[in-house]
Amino acid sequence: MTAVSKSPRIIVALDYASAAPALDLISGLDPKTCRLKVGKEMFTRLGPTFVEKLVGQGFDVFLDLKFHDIPNTVAAACAAAADLGVWMVNVHASGGRKMMVTARERLETLSHRPLLIAVTVLTSLGEKDIAEVGFLGAPADNVIRLARLTHESGLDGVVCSPLEAAEVRPLVGKDFLLVTPGVRPASAAQDDQKRVMTPLDALNNGADLLVIGRPITAADDPQLSLNRIQQEIAGFPGG
Template identity: 45%
Template structure:
C-alpha cells in the first residue's frame, strides 16, 4: 500500500466547486477522498467519477441499507463507477446482498458496525440491549462469515477487531482527531498514530483538514504521523 493511501480525507462539503478547490490545494499530499451524502446530493456523483478519472481513489460513503435486491443492484451500479470503497450498514441481509452485487469487480464493500457518533445511551434509545463493543463484536463475526472485505468502526474497537480478523479484513476508522483537535460530534475518537497502532488500515479525517487554515499543512502533518506509526 502507498502509505499516502492510508489517509482518506472526508469531503464533507456542500459544493462541488469548493471540493474541487480543496482537492487542487491538497495536491499530491492526498490520494484518497471520501464522498458522502452532503456532497453526493450537491452533484457529488459526477465529481466522484471525475476524481477516479484523475487518478485519485474514492470512498463512496452511502451506508446502503434496503431490501436485498435493491442493495445488490445499487452496488452493481456503483461498482461500474470505479470507486474503491463503498459503505453499507452491517446488517447480515444487506452485507450478503452487497457482496453479491460487487462480485467480479474491484469494489471493496465496507460494513458500518456502529457509528462513531453513538455511545451506549444512543444504542439504548434505539432499542439495543448490547454495549457498543458487544454490538460491534456481533457484526464483526457476521461480516467475517459473509466474506465482507472490510469494516468501518471506531478506533476504540480496532485493536480487538484486528486480533480477531487478522489480515482477512480492511479496517477503516473515522473518529480520528489529531491531538488538540475539537472532537465535534464524534464520541469514540483517537489520534492518527494511536488508531494505526491499534490496527486500522485507513483513517478517515474530515474537519481537522477541511476546516484548517492551511489544509495542505494539516494533511501533511497527519501523513507524517502516519509514516511514523506504520
C-alpha cells in the first residue's frame, strides 16, 4: 500500500454533463482544500483531456470509473489512468482477487503510481437490491467480506458506506483508506443514496475521505457549502 495524506478529506464529485459548470465551480476552489472526482458521465462526455486539465490546475483527481473486467484488461485500464496523472483510481472488488492483484502489480511498475482502491457495495443498494443480484446477507456483511479481500490483495483502500466504516476499520488497520460516498450534511436531501451519514459522523465512524457531490455542486453558493462542511469537520484530527 502507498502512504497517503488524508488531508484534504473532502472529494468534490463533479457530476456535470458538460465542462463549463465544472470549470466554473473549480475556478473558485483551492486545490489545498479539496480533491475532485470525475465519474463515468463526465469521462464519457469529455474524455482524458478534461482529466488532464484538472490535474494541470493542481487538483488531486479521483478517476471513479469502477473498472470490472478480466485481470489484464483492468490492469491496462489502471495504467492508462496513471498516464493521465490521476491521484486515485478504483475497481470493483467483486472482480476478484486475481483482478485486483494484477492491477496493483501493474501500477507498481510505473513511475507515477496512483492510489488503487476497490468498490465494495454501491451505496444505492439496500438488502433487497443485493439479494436480487445474488449476494447473501445484509449489505454490511458483503462490505466486510469484500473489504477483507481488497486488503489481502494489497490495495490502498475501499469505497464503502459510512455506516459500515466502523465495522471495517478494525479489520484493516489505520493505514487502509476508507473512502465514503453517501455523505450528506444534516440539512441536505439524501437523493438516491440509501446508506448515508453526516460528514463529521462519517469521520468519527472510521472514514478517511468523504465524497460529496450535490450538497456542494447543486448549492446556490457551492464555495459557501464547501466551507461550511470544512468548518463542520475542522475539529476532527487532520480534518
